[in-house]
Amino acid sequence: MLTKIREKAQGAFAWGILIIICVPFALWGIQNYLDTGKEPAVATVGDKDFYQRDVNNAYEQYRQSLQGVSIYEEILKAQAL
Numbered sequence: 001m002l003t004k005i006r007e008k009a010q011g012a013f014a015w016g017i018l019i020i021i022c023v024p025f026a027l028w029g030i031q032n033y034l035d036t037g038k039e040p041a042v043a044t045v046g047d048k049d050f051y052q053r054d055v056n057n058a059y060e061q062y063r064q065s066l067q068g069v070s071i072y073e074e075i076l077k078a079q080a081l
Helices: 002-009 012-034 050-064 073-080
Strands: 043-045 048-050
Touching: 002 012, 048 073
Parallel strands: none
Antiparallel strands: 043 048
């Protein structure tokens, strides 16, 4: 029985399945490399753009500095922005 499975796995059908699986992954990977990687700015002050990662870093800093103090999440997020 294992011999039959091995023989079938090396045939044209197996190659077809492999190609059907590999092509979408290859195209998806190429798209990620070709993407410009520009994320939209969350806020702009003067000529300085602030991105989501900047807001997340500020939020984490505020949260760590105010650890133990009860403060609403909305207020903390607004201060981070």
